[in-house]
Amino acid sequence: MIKEENSKSVHELLYEKLILNNKNGFSKISEEEENSEQNETKKMKIDSINNFCKDYKIFLKKSKTERETVDEVVKLLTDEGFRALENLDTLNSGDKIYSVNRGKGVLSAVIGSEPLEKGISIIGAHVDVPRLDLKPNPLFEEHGNAYLKTHYYGGIKKYQWLAIPLAIHGTIVKQDGAKIKICIGENEEEPVFCITDLLPHLAHDQMQKKMNEAINGEILNVLVGNIPHEEKKVKDRVKFNTLKLINEKYNIVEEDFLSCEIEIVPAFNPRDLGFDRSMIAAYGHDDRVCTYAACRAIIDAKEPPKTAVCILVDKEEVGSLGNTGMQSRFFEDKIAKIISLKEKSYSDLMLRDTFSKSICLSADVGVAYDPNFPEVFEERNTSIINGGVMLSKYTGSRGKSGASDASAELVARIRNIFNKNGVIWQMGGFGKVDIGGGGTIAAYVANLNIDTIDCGVPLFSMHAPYEIAGKFDIFMAYKGYKAFYEDKD
Numbered sequence: 001m002i003k004e005e006n007s008k009s010v011h012e013l014l015y016e017k018l019i020l021n022n023k024n025g026f027s028k029i030s031e032e033e034e035n036s037e038q039n040e041t042k043k044m045k046i047d048s049i050n051n052f053c054k055d056y057k058i059f060l061k062k063s064k065t066e067r068e069t070v071d072e073v074v075k076l077l078t079d080e081g082f083r084a085l086e087n088l089d090t091l092n093s094g095d096k097i098y099s100v101n102r103g104k105g106v107l108s109a110v111i112g113s114e115p116l117e118k119g120i121s122i123i124g125a126h127v128d129v130p131r132l133d134l135k136p137n138p139l140f141e142e143h144g145n146a147y148l149k150t151h152y153y154g155g156i157k158k159y160q161w162l163a164i165p166l167a168i169h170g171t172i173v174k175q176d177g178a179k180i181k182i183c184i185g186e187n188e189e190e191p192v193f194c195i196t197d198l199l200p201h202l203a204h205d206q207m208q209k210k211m212n213e214a215i216n217g218e219i220l221n222v223l224v225g226n227i228p229h230e231e232k233k234v235k236d237r238v239k240f241n242t243l244k245l246i247n248e249k250y251n252i253v254e255e256d257f258l259s260c261e262i263e264i265v266p267a268f269n270p271r272d273l274g275f276d277r278s279m280i281a282a283y284g285h286d287d288r289v290c291t292y293a294a295c296r297a298i299i300d301a302k303e304p305p306k307t308a309v310c311i312l313v314d315k316e317e318v319g320s321l322g323n324t325g326m327q328s329r330f331f332e333d334k335i336a337k338i339i340s341l342k343e344k345s346y347s348d349l350m351l352r353d354t355f356s357k358s359i360c361l362s363a364d365v366g367v368a369y370d371p372n373f374p375e376v377f378e379e380r381n382t383s384i385i386n387g388g389v390m391l392s393k394y395t396g397s398r399g400k401s402g403a404s405d406a407s408a409e410l411v412a413r414i415r416n417i418f419n420k421n422g423v424i425w426q427m428g429g430f431g432k433v434d435i436g437g438g439g440t441i442a443a444y445v446a447n448l449n450i451d452t453i454d455c456g457v458p459l460f461s462m463h464a465p466y467e468i469a470g471k472f473d474i475f476m477a478y479k480g481y482k483a484f485y486e487d488k489d
Contacts, residue, residue: 119357383428397437
């Protein structure tokens with residue numbers, strides 16, 4: 001816990017935390033030996049953080065949609081010996097399994113030595129990110145330009161999506177069921193796409209409007225072409241030529257857009273940020289930073305006593321609805337299946353007893369105190385970048401509306417786990433009481449009678465096309481999740 005040390009800079013805290021508790025018990029060592037040992041230990045810990053974050057950036061670059069994220073998670077799991085739950089007839093302690101939900105969610109588990117009815121250890125994160133989705137009839141021509149019409153997904157500031165390089169990712173399902181994956185705009189030799197903005201010289205009226213009114217959702221049209229087809233008798237020659245190019249590359253026709261899930265995302269790669277490289281700037285930290293940390297934690301956890309479960313879901317940014325969201329029955333169904341294969345019997349009461357004795361870390365990002373906007377933060381109860389993994393007792397907005405509020409007993413238990421395992425953590429909220437707020441999947445997990453608390457990485461610029469996370473916080477999230485899975489109390 002770092003709040004009582006807030007008078008120190010983040011870098012001073014980082015230095016102290018990285019070399020904390022490195023002495024050999026009570027044995028006497030010289031100052032030179034001590035400094036040498038501290039420096040070596042500090043270097044090892046910094047290397048661990050940087051190596052973990054390097055792997056995270058690789059994962060993030062490949063995971064710009066929920067389908068891509070699930071594909072990458074499954075690769076990580078199968079490389080470490082996890083097997084598909086659907087292929088198994090029995091489960092024993094130590095077994096590692098996973099189950100994919102319609103390509104947009106995945107549950108993984110390591111079967112513990114204790115009976116499931118004594119409870120399970122759950123970490124839940126979401127794999128969807130604010131973005132622009134194509135409308136069912138997206139392609140049109142206007143004044144000699146071809147555009148794609150979009151519908152924004154999740155909470156965005158619409159003006160942030162203008163005049164930045166965009167990439168197109170997604171899946172088209174043809175009427176015969178064949179799936180075609182699309183990814184264009186990520187490699188340097190590929191074209192990018194863009195939503196145009198109004199030049200300042202003509203934007204007087206636009207700039208007099210409120211920020212949430214200056215850009216209408218219907219003008220988020222992505223510019224994708226300008227050259228007309230050579231056949232002059234063809235209507236909408238630029239649109240026709242664009243369709244021709246798409247058909248040549250992907251073998252799809254215009255009607256195939258009706259059965260597609262294509263997303264427009266920033267064409268940015270994850271990059272280290274700062275002269276000291278202490279942060280990562282990227283699209284999609286919310287919530288793939290917790291997704292990756294949770295996935296690595298369940299892979300690396302050693303002999304968890306309670307069955308360790310990692311549930312990654314879709315649709316959190318729009319209310320956790322649908323059959324791939326946290327409010328679906330997928331999670332309950334898979335835990336029921338695990339019980340039936342592990343305990344050789346099953347009843348609804350067994351499932352309810354399991355949930356009632358379980359704990360969940362709702363692994364979602366939080367807000368970090370931003371000195372550029374101090375008016376919206378309550379400094380004593382807001383996390384800082386690179387101050388450690390963030391615990392939030394409650395979320396919600398104004399008067400705790402829509403909140404999941406963790407009990408004092410649960411907070412104390414997680415404090416104990418983190419403190420005894422050297423996990424650096426901090427408490428954080430979501431801004432001043434009457435300013436706003438936010439939610440996570442915690443409320444929907446808690447509705448299953450599962451003790452739940454939010455635990456994730458604080459961010460700058462949350463929901464922007466380019467978010468910022470601290471490397472120390474990312475690593476501490478992983479370390480905290482792993483300690484949670486391995487806890488034997």
